[in-house]
Amino acid sequence: MNEEFHYKGGELYCENVPVTRVAERIGTPVYIYSQNHFIKQANAIREAFKEVEPLVCYSVKANSNLGLLRAMALAGAGFDAVSKGEVYRALRAGAEPGKVVFAGVGKQADEVDYALSQGILMFNVESESELDMISKVAGKRKVEAPIALRLNPDVDPKTHKYIATGKRENKFGIDLERAEKCLTRIKELKNLRLRGLHIHIGSQITQADRHAEAIDKVTPFIEKVKKxxxxxxxxxxxxxxxxxxxxxEGLAIGEFAKIMVPKIKALGLKMLSEPGRFISGNGGILLNRVIFDKPSGDKNFLIVDGAMNDLLRPSIYQAYHLSWPVKQAGLPDGAALGDKSPLTDAAAGKDPVTYDVVGPICESGDYFALGRKLPRMKEGDLLAVFSAGAYGFSMSSNYNTRGRPAEVIVNGNEFWVARDRETLEDQVRGERLTPRETFKA
Ligand SMILES: Cc1ncc(COP(=O)(O)O)c(C=O)c1O
Structure with a gap:
């Protein structure tokens, strides 16, 4: 059960704050995050994997709000970055540089130089060319660059194809045959120090044996490297x-740990992990207000003020997000997202309506939920889209020249605006009506 977002007295709370209070003060659409959920999830990983001295490097891409990153840094987390920008964000939020790792298939020399200058823990290297480039940049600085090789173990993570990253046909990591050649190259190059090996086979993995298979696949290679x-x-x-x-749908973290810990222990290595969604996903909602209830043809469209530019996952991954009214009389106290969640079609009451919950954007793919049974809603009501803490705001855009929503962090019975709602002026920043300078062809 996700206690951080729960119903009490027939209305939705984030920790001890009724979310209606946030809507009244800050407006909608608005992202609301439970700080304690983020910390709790990181601690759960540390606890489950404690036998292999885990370093939890929160994956910045999942939710890169500075306020949340700061809370994570204060709670001892490291960070996983995939760009100079993400390294900068993590450091700006107070990360210890020695707990920052940097992955990505297309790192550029200036990004590597910046990360080296900051003293990060290591680069997760994804190709032979990248080895050469990092060594060259490190050589100019007269330092050794700490690296891990990202291996592609050719494992099917059994998830959406857009977020599968560890199959041979994916662009990520180095296949095991090429990885052998990389070892020779690392020895030849003067400015690299191999500190670890890395695998990341995909996202939203709900079968622990996927991670186990990945470790098994790379184990012979690891043994060879150690020798x-x-x-x-x-x-x-x-x-x-x-x-x-x-x-x-999800799996308790202990289920992953149960089969992964003995394998990592047998290798005699410390575990580093890069969780994003596990930490942030159920730590956030997108709160929307109903603009119109529009019956049309055989359908009922519930048109809300949030849209695909704010939360893209339903549109691009056909992802399911629980969407539910913020107020519903009669809901049991403690009702929440989770295995025994009462927030199902059956809870829509005696007079449910089958809605398509959609936004104002000019695309038919602009939706949060299709064909969902919900209690009847009316204009002005608030609707929460759950599980929006990961790959929500961080994938948002200004499409249709819509300002991105505010982001609010809740801690206990207090809340604060961790990112302002974007203004009209914010949206045209950097654009010009006339040339500042023209260039001859
Ligand atoms: C290298 C790497 N590490 C970690 C993550 C975080 O994944 P998740 O949010 O599923 O934990 C990603 C996500 O794309 C990634 O590419």
């Missing part, structure tokens, strides 16, 4: 721990 006089310290198992968008 080849590389002082390996870390096995970075990536992120990917799945969460419950619907009852029964």
């Amino acid at each position: 080849g006089d590389f002082p390996l310290e870390f096995l970075n198992v990536g992120g990917g721990f799945g969460i419950s968008y619907q009852p029964g």
